[in-house]
Amino acid sequence: MSGRSPQTFEFPAWPQFDETERTGLQRALEQGQWWRIGGSEVDTFEREFAEYHGAPHALAVTNGTHALELALQVLGVGPGTEVIVPAFTFISSSQAAQRLGAVAVPVDVDLDTYCLDPVAVESALTPRTRAIMPVHMAGHFADMDALQKLSADSGVPLIQDAAHAHGARWRGQKVGELGSIAAFSFQNGKLMTAGEGGAVLFPDAEQYEAAFLRHSCGRPRTDRRYFHGTSGSNFRLNEFSASVLRAQLGRLAGQIDTREQRWPLLESLLAEVPGVVPQSRDERNDRNPHYMAMFRVPELGEERRNALVDALVERGLPAxxxxxxxYRSDGFWETCAPDLSVDELARRCPNSEALTRDSIWLHHRTLLGTEQQMHDIASVIAETVAAA
Structure with a gap:
């Protein structure tokens, strides 16, 4: 297997598209209204996306970061409040709260699933905590049983960062059936995409209507005299993006089926590689869309991990x-950071520290490959880790 060229791996391309997207774009073009007020594509996509995820309401927005920001604002997050977020996540999770003037409080994650640790969350609760934001890392649900109980006992609402979790299920329940707000991303690498875009699922009409106002500059749908009912911004999704997302949603289930077949094979193969520990799975997460194929190489160290990823890329893997x-990025400290040092946060978040140093992920299009390619992936990883 040594000496493979980058051309050896011919994984399915991403994004994927066909005539369905072309037809949708033509449909949006010819309807004569290219924004959501007056058009039909965004409205239709919202209904379809909400139904697919078991939610009463969905609101399409400009991107996943705006989805989080809008959802937090609906929950009353702002100056003087705190939002608990995982320390190990993409920084949009914290920045969405910080841009509203709230303090983002990082807490540690579980070292097996890489998701928010409920025990750490409970320790971080204060009278100022206004929201708890579990991130369903790589498509794997956070422990929603424990977090829902903690939310009920404390009165602090959950907001699911589901940017990786399109189509996921927890104990048979879809994301929108869990009774809390959930935010999604449709950025170019996500499980369904229009290049950019986002959506928020709401469990009740009151929250949805409040969000609609704020995502459209505080202006009611029928307003003709510029009576803006609340503050807000322009987070409206356009009709072209919505038409593409309708097509993307139509093939999501089949893609998840394929990834659910491939990951158990790849996971078992990676688990046999000395020094490699794949992300584990809580069996209550009975449908995982696998946004990323994640694994660790413990004790390797950040510098050697980085070199390992470079070597995997040279071998043709999208690693x-x-x-x-x-808290190890300067952007986190620019505004509304907790009154703790980096070292103090690091001591509180040992698992996030470990994942910072030794975690690696492969693009989800690898899991759309063949069974043989799973064996080839594992062989290349084994060889490259041994060389490292």
Whole structure:
């Protein structure tokens, strides 16, 4: 297997598209209204996306970061409040709260699933906590049983960062059936995409209507005299993006089926590689869309991990380093950071520290490949890790 060229791996391309997207774009073009007020594509996509995820209401927005920001604002997050977020996540999770003037409080994650640790969350609750944001890392649900109980006992609402979790299920329940707000991303690498875009699922009409106002500059649908009912911004999705997302949603289930077949094979193969520990799975997460194929190489260290990823890329794998703990980026400290030092947060978040140093992920299009390609992936990883 040594000496493979980058051309050896011919994984399915991403994004994927066919005549369905072309037809949708033509349909949006010819309807004569290219924004959601007056058009039909965004409205239709919202209904279809909400139904697919078991939610009463969905609101399409400009991107996943705006989806989080809008959802937090609906929950009353702002100056003087705190939002608990995983320390190990993409930084949008914390920045959405910080841009509203709230303090983002990083807490540690579980070292097996890479998702928010409920025990750490409970320790971080204060009278100022206004929301708890579990991130369903790589498509794997956070422990929603424990987090829902904690939310009920404390009165602090959950907001699911479901940017990786399109089509996921927890104990048979879809994301929108869990009774809390959930935010999604349709950025170019996500499980369904229009290049950019986002959506928020709401469990009740009151929250949805409040969000609609704020995502459209505070202006009611029928307003003709510029009576803006609340503050807000322009987070409206356009009709062209919605038409593409309708097509993307139509093939999502089949893609998840394929990834659910491939990951158990790849996971078992990676688990046999000395020094490699794949992301594990809580069996209550009975449908995982696998946004990323994630694994660790413990004790390798960040510098050697980075070199390992470079070597995997040279061998033709779409490999990436894992997220950096959010408090280890300068952007986290620019505004509304907790009154703790980096070292103090690191001591509180040992698992996030480990993942910062040693986690690696492969693009989900690898899991759309063949069974043989899973064996080839594992062989290349084994050879490259041994060389490292």
């Amino acid at each position: 990436f380093v894992g997220f950096r703990a959010i």
